[in-house]
Amino acid sequence: MALPKALNKSQQGTSDEQVVDPDLAISNRSVLALLNHMKLDYIKKKQEYKEKLHTFKMNEFGNVEQDEAVPVVPKSKVNVSFIVNVQSAASLKSPVPNIPLSRYHRIPMVIKVPNRISKLGQDKILFIVKDPGDVYTEKLSACDQYMDKKLRVSKNDVDSKETKGWRERLSEKKGKSVKAGMKRASTDDKIIDMNKNSSTRLTETSTELFSRVYGVKQLKQLKASKQIAKTLASFDVILLDHRVGDELRKKILTTTVIRHRKQPYTIKLYDPSKENIEKKMIDSKRQKLGKGYKIEKAEIDYIDPEYVFNQVSSIVRNTSVVIPWIATSLNKYDKEQRTGNTISLDVVCYKLDLEDKSLDINEATVIILENCKAIMQHLVKNLIKNKKYIISSVIKTGESQSLPMDNVESILKSYY
Known part of the structure; x- marks a missing residue:
């Protein structure tokens, strides 16, 4: 684990007994005690x-x-949480002006932190897209080119043969020659219309970036909530195509199925703010096809692989906060309930790998404090109406007691 620049210039040689900064004495002792x-x-x-x-x-x-x-x-592997306790649900504001807070129900908001929480290749990522899923799997494989070379499928010679990726192995199994990004349209191929036939076409649903790519229809086949919960629990990060996000959150991905930390992120397959001639041409072709051509529409659908990759990379690298349900349902409660209940904003500030022999407690302490500072700044600026509404802040893991952090002013100011 590389030392942060701040640590290089002022904290090198810090012992376990010595705190990093007297102004953050409580925070330092809490973090050191928790990690030890x-x-x-x-x-x-x-x-x-x-x-x-x-x-x-x-x-x-x-x-x-x-x-x-x-x-x-x-x-x-343990998640270290930074929890900010706020006076009440009425103390929160919408992060975007003129958009009601209720629109952020069960939607995680990304918070940029100076030290990464995780990196690509460490987390299992599930991406739920429109049907048919295998068409989008093939198109999303173009995102793999932006990954670090160390994470890609190596092409080293093994017994004079190349180590092949999953797409090549799948092609050999089917007796076909298919390259990444190629359409599978062939006179010999029997295309199943997903609108008429309930059977799934999915055989291999992985890319090097995404552990699994599921279509909505495939997810719906898991009718029992226990089956869905068990499937989703095996992934670290869940992503939704923005075109199916609202439908899935309301009908399938309910709070009883997904835990707080597994709330799915919604990402877009292209940048809507940019003028794109290619996308306009594709949209024109899709309109001409009319209804009942789901596969053909999917095969010509526009995807910007670099834009998708950057979104995924940002989600994995940074952390996020989910607004408590009571704050996104203010219209259902009277004034006394809105202002009388303390709520907690639970944010992961560090992922602790206890098997890592190179783990340095003092270094990890500085990283956690830097991330907590960035998280607090984001919450005060974008979500909490005023920092006077913050009652306390603590640090904990799922299996530890809550340990107190310093007051808001101490955390917000620089400590090196």
Whole structure:
């Protein structure tokens, strides 16, 4: 983990007992205590896991009946949350003028932070698009060219053969020759009309950037909410095509299915603010096709791969905040309820990898404080009406106690 510039010039050589800045004494002690606790707790849990696994294997080898299930490996990656407690739901404002706060119901808003939360290649990303999904999967494969070379499928010779990507392997399995970005229109191919046939055409739904690309129809086939929840829980980031976002949030991706941290981001396949001649020509062709040509329309649909990639990269690198439901439903509550309930804005400020042997507690402390400062600045500027409405701020993980941070003024001002 690279040291931040601020740390290079003023914090090198800081010991565990020494705080980074006297003005942030409480914050520093809280962060240091949290990180040390998580590290020691993980070592303890890992040792217990090894002992239980050894006992389990010994009993299994001796054919002894066991009441306990197979021991579960403790999680090594932990989200560190910065939580800002606000006086009430009425203390929040819409981040965009003339747009009601209710429009942001279950919509995560990206907050730019100086130190990245994660990077491409570390998170499993699900992208839900319009049907048919496999057409968009192939078109979205063009985003892979913008990825870091280290993350792409390597072409090293292995036994005089190249290591091939998933598209090439899929083509060989089908006995076809298909390159990335090529249309699969062929006289021998039997195209199934998704409007008439409920069967899915999806066979391989991955790209190097997206772990899975699902069409809306495929997601709807998982009728039980438990099936949907289990499927969605296996991904770190969920993205929605902006054309299907409202429909999915209302009918399928309800709060009972998706947890707070898994709220899906809506992204656009092109930049609507730019004049694009190619898109105008494509839109004209789509209109001429009329209704009932879903596949043909999808195959000529316009996608700007660089624009899509930049959005995904920003989401993965930065953090986000989801406005509590009570604040986006103010019209349903009377004045007493709107002003009498304290609400919390929960934002991930760091992802702690406890298996990382190069983890430096002091370095991580500075990174967390820098990110907390950026988060607080964003909330005060864009979401909270006035910083006087902030009651307190704490730092915690899903399995730890809440530890207090300094007052708003201390966090907002520079500390190096």
